[in-house]
Amino acid sequence: MGLNPQAFQIPVIKFSKGLKELDRGTEGWNNLCDKVREACENYGCFQLMFEEIPIQLKAEIFSVIRQLYGLPSDIKQKNVNPTRPGRGYVGRKNPVSPLFESFGIENASNYDSLKSFMDLMWPNGHDHFCQTVSSMMKLLDELSHLIGTMILDGYGLGEKLESIMECETLLRIMRYETNSTSGESVKGLAAHTDKVLFTFLCEDQVSGLEVETKNGQWIKLSPSPTSFIFIVGDLLKAWSNCRMHAVNHRVMMTGDKERYSFGVFAVPMDASNIKAPKELVDEEHPQVLKEFRYKDYLDFTYSEMASSIDYHMHMLSFAGM
């Protein structure tokens, strides 16, 4: 039986320091760890509310994002990433996603990276840009650490492992033009899974993000203004011995308003080896993937060989037992 898209929603998880649920080892904490693990296994995503992130900060970040998109095209194009072009400025040139435009800032938790980006975009300076983005990155770093710990505790591994894997933060700032007429839906960003550990997504008022359920139904998300969407990426799926679900997602545009969003991606270090901890392999869950290096996987996904394989099968083709 199909799901009723109106009735179906992804889990909503609230992180509230005031409720002591964030005190590790308490009953509240353990319940929250279970909720996070189950959401990642069953849906590959959840809507999260983190009260520490003020709504004004969100408004400010989208205000500087609008200023960024207001810059002339020749300035925008200075945001180049020679090794990974998709992590620099992407103009609306891609025939697959002609409405999509994005900037990328690697290692965005580091103030100097933000400053280098700012120097390119605003040669006369724009400290407010750096300060605003940096404040958001600090809070999301805290949240990443918290959720990483919850996933470890959710599998009873918290005593054994310090973290899932070492990551850097990639910030991607996105804008979607719209050419939707009379309420029809047009593609903003093609369906994909994220080739990272996990992602936080945040949008500004205009919705459009959709996720695919395990039984193939596309669900339109309407996150509340204070929430973020947490997305399980390919590498968290691999680390968890495929117990977690790397959710397929896309952006569909309706209406006449452009959409702004940003994504904060936990990107493993190029040399990281991805391997499920032995505790996650047992009779019921035989080992699915061989150990592999993150950079080799990423290179594979860009290779000619991969272009002939459905992207859902990339991980299995590359590292399947």
Ligand SMILES: O=C(O)CCC(=O)C(=O)O
């Ligand atoms: O704009 C969004 O909400 C989604 C962006 C996304 O999925 C991505 O950049 O990987």
Ligand SMILES: [Fe+2]
């Ligand atoms: Fe994505």
